[in-house]
Amino acid sequence: xxxxxxxxxxxxxxxxxxxxxxxxxxxxxxxxxxxxxxxxxxxxxxxxxxxxxxxxxxxxxxxxxxxxxxxxxxxxxxxxxxxxxxxxxxxxxxxxxxxxxxxxxxx
Amino acid sequence: xxxxxxxxxxxxxxxxxxxxxxxxxxxxxxxxxxxxxxxxxxxxxxxxxxxxxxxxxxxxxxxxxxxxxxxxxxxxxxxxxxxxxxxxxxxxxxxxxxxxxxxxxxxxxxxxxxxxxx
Numbered sequence: 001x002x003x004x005x006x007x008x009x010x011x012x013x014x015x016x017x018x019x020x021x022x023x024x025x026x027x028x029x030x031x032x033x034x035x036x037x038x039x040x041x042x043x044x045x046x047x048x049x050x051x052x053x054x055x056x057x058x059x060x061x062x063x064x065x066x067x068x069x070x071x072x073x074x075x076x077x078x079x080x081x082x083x084x085x086x087x088x089x090x091x092x093x094x095x096x097x098x099x100x101x102x103x104x105x106x107x
Numbered sequence: 108x109x110x111x112x113x114x115x116x117x118x119x120x121x122x123x124x125x126x127x128x129x130x131x132x133x134x135x136x137x138x139x140x141x142x143x144x145x146x147x148x149x150x151x152x153x154x155x156x157x158x159x160x161x162x163x164x165x166x167x168x169x170x171x172x173x174x175x176x177x178x179x180x181x182x183x184x185x186x187x188x189x190x191x192x193x194x195x196x197x198x199x200x201x202x203x204x205x206x207x208x209x210x211x212x213x214x215x216x217x218x219x220x221x222x223x224x225x
Binding site: 001034042045055089094097100 | 142144151152153154157166167168169170202204207209210211212213215216217218
């Protein structure tokens with residue numbers, strides 16, 4: 001199985017901050033990576049797919065980059081609605097796997 | 108409008124069986140894979156498996172193979188996740204989600220909370 005490792009596990013930031021989350025795959029997954037965020041008690045919401053393609057309706061302050069084994073999710077200016085837990089997930093091959101999550105907290 | 112509506116919360120005892128559902132609407136049911144994802148209390152997301160309702164082709168994560176059964180009923184556009192003998196460790200929230208082609212999961216159900224306790 002391909003292992004996905006996110007860093008950091010927790011991130012404290014303020015509104016307006018630029019935030020970057022990293023996701024590493026244990027082997028190459030090309031660009032077959034998605035990013036989601038999730039708020040407590042809610043379903044995950046797709047933000048980015050194919051490593052850098054913004055899902056329709058997602059604000060442009062979100063961006064994704066990377067290929068192979070190293071990926072990043074960047075929020076250019078953190079907004080109050082962005083405090084949530086973020087997950088990366090590969091779909092290169094079965095079984096798909098998620099990273100362990102990065103919780104973005106209010107500083 | 109694409110919708111995935113899951114069945115309600117369940118409280119079961121260890122050893123009991125359970126089948127939860129994911130009713131879809133707003134698109135052709137047989138043309139998109141449906142995935143199931145587990146989230147144990149306070150933990151992250153775990154991909155369990157996926158089914159293609161068009162031909163019932165099913166893939167399971169090794170962690171869940173033999174522990175659950177994923178199925179679909181085309182006549183009522185509903186996907187299912189089933190346990191034959193629940194354990195306390197099956198307690199968690201379970202989500203269904205639509206897969207886009209051979210790609211990511213875009214539309215998600217609201218989740219079904221399963222509690223297994225004696």
